[in-house]
Amino acid sequence: MLVIMVAVLLGYGTALLIGLDLGAIIQTVALTWTLAWTQRTADLSDHLIGLVVLPVTALALAGTGSFMPAVFVLAAGVAIWIRRFGPRATKAGTLATLPLITALVVPEPIASGPWTAVATLIAVFWVAVAQVPGGLLGRTPAAAAERRAGSGILPSTRMALQMSVALSVAFAAGHLAFPEHWTWAVLTTFIVCSGSRSRGDVLHKGALRALGAALGTVVASWIAGLFGPRDPWAVVLIFAILAAATWLRPKSYGYWAACITAALSLLYGYIGQADPALLRQRLMAIVAGAVIGIAASWLIAPIRTVDVVRRRVADALAALADLLRGEDREYHRARFDHAVEQLGLLAGPLKAHRALRRRGGPHLADAIDAVRSCAGPARAVNRSSREPETVAAVLANITAVRLAIGRRPGPAYRPPSSPGADEALAEIDAALSRLAALFPHSPAS
Helix, strand or coil: CHHHHHHHHHHHHHHHHHCCCHHHHHHHHHHHHHHHHHCCCCHHHHHHHHHHHHHHHHHHHCCHHHHHHHHHHHHHHHHHHHHCCCHHHHHHHHHHHHHEEEEEHHHHHCCCCCCCHHHHHHHHHHHHHHHHHHHHCCCCCCCCCCCCCCCCCCCHHHHHHHHHHHHHHHHHHHHHCCCCCHHHHHHHHHHCCCCCCHHHHHHHHHHHHHHHHHHHHHHHHHHHHHHHCCCHHHHHHHHHHHHHHHCCCCCCCHHHHHHHHHHHHHHHHHHCCCCHHHHHHHHHHHHHHHHHHHHHHHHHCCCCHHHHHHHHHHHHHHHHHHHHHHCCHHHHHHHHHHHEEEEEEHHHHHHHHHCCCCCCCCCCCCHHHHCCCCCCHHHHHHHHHHCCHHHHHHHHHHHHHHHHCCCCCCCCCCCCCCCCCCHHHHHHHHHHHHHHHHCCCCCCC
């Protein structure tokens, strides 16, 4: 959190120092925060990609004029579609969308136009400087290759279609229902659809976005009258709320949505748009954007949550198997931790569904819990295990569970004939037994 806020404050100070207009200053702050959050685990090559991609995208967007909606929809769709070309393309696409987001944050009356590129360079520079002590040369675990869904359509194609259609509807609906503030609906649709891992994830994110915005609107309504237009203390409070949003973001997306809504409401009050009716209109626009994003993700080439969980559990088990084989153990331990982290991103909607259902029994959330329970034992596995038979039995069970997850015929999970004395291996195999119960195997034909 500290690194992110240092970069944000340095970006803000630089924008003030060189005399950028208010719109460019707002874009500098918004882009620095989103870039610092996106790049918090980035290596040197990721920062170099940002140095190239971000200014080009910002310049292209600044020159679109009346064609902005069409260019926005096209750019957002392409940024997702190119994920099929690997992790670097995925990173470039993610970074290319950041100027799109900040273009929607800046109020239209003070839009900064060509100065967007300057704001972008400031953000890229200070984020890189602030994150250098964190280690830009760290080894990044290899990303799993993208797989086709059951119908043969790659997930990147599905998400690109969903995003393009959702944004097209959001632009139209926003201009019709909220002509002066259509950006609110479009921004919410973009956020709900971007990074959507499955239809369950989109539903969960959309609900949290709406609830968080409602809470933020209530808070903003309470504090709106405390500050007048251009009150410097409002700026101080905005940065304090951004710091709270940074701290609360890992805990729940809803907290982040509430903080950002409150901060934006203060921003509108700072520029003289503090009408309570405007806050209510903002809430309605956010709900409309969330509904559009959820509908697109559920109706257009939807990505089933169960398929995503199966794939990510299998990826985590593959990394765990490589770790147990003992070659380049530090790298494969980092790779497994990364896979567990990626699987954990699916936990929110699944745990919510498990808590709300009326009947008991196995649940997909149990699979995430089982894999997460291997994280500690995986770090404790001895480099030179003296129990090769137990290791071989655990590896065989990993293979059996992965085959079952992929619905392929193969041997069933079998408890090791000798439990052995290695507690870490025993804990890992206990987790495999829980996964085997969740994903029954198909007997070999």
